[in-house]
Amino acid sequence: MENFSEWFHNILEEANITDARYPIKGMSVWLPYGYQIRKHMLKVYSELLDKDHEEVLFPLLIPETELAKEGRHVKGFEDEVYWVTQGGKKPLNEKLALRPTSESSIYPMLSLWVRSHIDLPMRYYQVVNTFRYETKHTRPMIRVREITTFAEAHTVHSSSEEAEEQVKIGIEIYKKLFNELGIPYTITKRPIWDKFPGADYTMAFDTLLPDGKALQIGTVHNLGQTFAKTYDITFENKEGEHEYAYQTCYGISDRVIAAIIGIHGDDKGLVLPPKISPKQVTIIPILFKKGKEEVLNKCNEIKESLENAGIRVRIDSRDIRPGKKFYEWELKGTPIRLELGPRDLENNKTVLVRRDNLEKVELSLKEDIVSPVKNALNDIDGLLRENAWDSFKDNIKSVEDVNEISSLIENGNMVSFPWCGDEDCGKAIEELTDIDLLGTYKEDIETDDVCAHCGKPAKHIALIAKTY
Numbered sequence: 001m002e003n004f005s006e007w008f009h010n011i012l013e014e015a016n017i018t019d020a021r022y023p024i025k026g027m028s029v030w031l032p033y034g035y036q037i038r039k040h041m042l043k044v045y046s047e048l049l050d051k052d053h054e055e056v057l058f059p060l061l062i063p064e065t066e067l068a069k070e071g072r073h074v075k076g077f078e079d080e081v082y083w084v085t086q087g088g089k090k091p092l093n094e095k096l097a098l099r100p101t102s103e104s105s106i107y108p109m110l111s112l113w114v115r116s117h118i119d120l121p122m123r124y125y126q127v128v129n130t131f132r133y134e135t136k137h138t139r140p141m142i143r144v145r146e147i148t149t150f151a152e153a154h155t156v157h158s159s160s161e162e163a164e165e166q167v168k169i170g171i172e173i174y175k176k177l178f179n180e181l182g183i184p185y186t187i188t189k190r191p192i193w194d195k196f197p198g199a200d201y202t203m204a205f206d207t208l209l210p211d212g213k214a215l216q217i218g219t220v221h222n223l224g225q226t227f228a229k230t231y232d233i234t235f236e237n238k239e240g241e242h243e244y245a246y247q248t249c250y251g252i253s254d255r256v257i258a259a260i261i262g263i264h265g266d267d268k269g270l271v272l273p274p275k276i277s278p279k280q281v282t283i284i285p286i287l288f289k290k291g292k293e294e295v296l297n298k299c300n301e302i303k304e305s306l307e308n309a310g311i312r313v314r315i316d317s318r319d320i321r322p323g324k325k326f327y328e329w330e331l332k333g334t335p336i337r338l339e340l341g342p343r344d345l346e347n348n349k350t351v352l353v354r355r356d357n358l359e360k361v362e363l364s365l366k367e368d369i370v371s372p373v374k375n376a377l378n379d380i381d382g383l384l385r386e387n388a389w390d391s392f393k394d395n396i397k398s399v400e401d402v403n404e405i406s407s408l409i410e411n412g413n414m415v416s417f418p419w420c421g422d423e424d425c426g427k428a429i430e431e432l433t434d435i436d437l438l439g440t441y442k443e444d445i446e447t448d449d450v451c452a453h454c455g456k457p458a459k460h461i462a463l464i465a466k467t468y
């Protein structure tokens with residue numbers, strides 16, 4: 001709680017996830033171990049998107065004229081855009097933006113591609129790096145200037161109902177993604193003063209990190225027809241008339257990996273959900289001069305049988321003390337460790353140690369060990385998700401009076417309260433508490449509750465929290 005930020009920075013370095021020493025502020029290097037975690041997370045992500053989205057890849061650079069077309073959009077990003085102004089020694093005749101997000105790179109092309117309602121719906125996604133010159137305090141993975149893992153989806157529809165439906169689909173996709181990763185979340189509709197620049201409205205997923213600060217880990221935007229009008233994306237409808245298209249977009253970033261690390265980690269280091277752990281089992285042979293050969297042979301046999309069952313396994317046969325190996329793989333968060341020494345070999349058994357609850361069980365090597373290992377991996381997956389949701393729910397408190405908010409926030413809570421929904425009241429609450437309204441997570445409630453701030457009839461339940 002008190003030194004989460006220090007814990008987080010240390011673990012990225014000690015577990016060889018990223019190296020923040022790259023000589024540009026807000027940019028880090030993905031090291032091999034961290035890169036594998038990122039790769040497995042993106043595999044989960046793209047399996048969800050590939051069901052009915054097509055993966056594409058757009059250029060990194062965006063002509064200034066395209067970025068400037070959508071007033072609200074460019075207003076929202078003008079302080080964050082990196083510009084390329086020359087090629088070699090020659091100044092460019094038009095400044096080029098490094099994409100902060102890809103609407104202004106993709107939508108001019110959609111204007112060429114979309115002709116008729118039979119071309120619709122279109123559902124694209126790309127996993128790219130985007131660049132935002134964040135002026136607030138940068139933090140590795142959480143608030144970076146190169147967003148290395150920006151997974152953005154963009155969809156085009158022939159009706160507002162279908163776009164509305166797609167927002168719900170985007171939300172379902174993210175619910176599945178975060179459930180697979182064991183990350184708890186709230187889903188709120190951002191206040192209109194905090195929605196994505198150019199969007200009609202923004203639905204946001206927020207989770208809580210151990211320091212009690214909310215982290216926005218995904219957003220789904222209904223773009224209405226704003227960008228279609230700006231970039232002239234029209235289609236011929238069934239009646240032969242031309243209409244502006246209806247669009248949505250939704251995105252996640254490196255923050256998803258930060259949430260996995262921060263939420264499931266403990267004082268020994270990472271605790272990785274099996275689905276995204278580079279290896280799911282580390283076999284640690286206890287090697288003495290005597291019987292070394294036999295022990296290693298047995299370890300290879302075990303590795304092979306687990307790998308044949310689709311389990312990712314490493315044998316750590318380095319010539320260092322076993323205790324040091326236990327420490328290292330606990331730090332790196334491998335879900336299961338199997339220990340095997342000469343005595344275990346004699347008794348034809350191995351010791352299975354779980355990383356999440358550090359439980360030890362003996363497994364007989366006379367029987368199949370694939371199913372006990374698979375069961376343990378499933379248990380770990382379930383327990384990580386359950387523990388994360390339990391502590392998350394414990395940290396969401398509800399109040400009837402805004403004056404009770406600050407002390408709960410200091411305790412690291414998210415706070416919900418009945419709200420009238422008026423902008424000036426909402427801003428007054430942010431002023432009073434000096435923290436951000438995450439948004440509303442229950443619309444149009446049937447209640448005679450009154451607004452926790454101004455006393456007018458409450459229309460929604462709002463959520464407030466300290467945020468990154």
Ligand SMILES: Nc1ncnc2c1ncn2[C@@H]1O[C@H](COS(=O)(=O)NC(=O)[C@@H](N)CS)[C@@H](O)[C@H]1O
Nearest residue numbers: 101142143144152216217218219249250251253
């Ligand atoms: N500086 C940053 N560092 C890390 N992640 C970020 C940063 N800025 C935004 N994000 C993440 O990126 C997600 C998508 O960004 S966004 O601005 O909300 N939405 C878009 O850009 C839309 N085009 C959907 S892709 C956010 O929900 C947040 O989780």
Ligand SMILES: [Mg+2]
Nearest residue numbers: 080132134135
């Ligand atoms: Mg931002």
Ligand SMILES: [Zn+2]
Nearest residue numbers: 420425451454
């Ligand atoms: Zn009010």
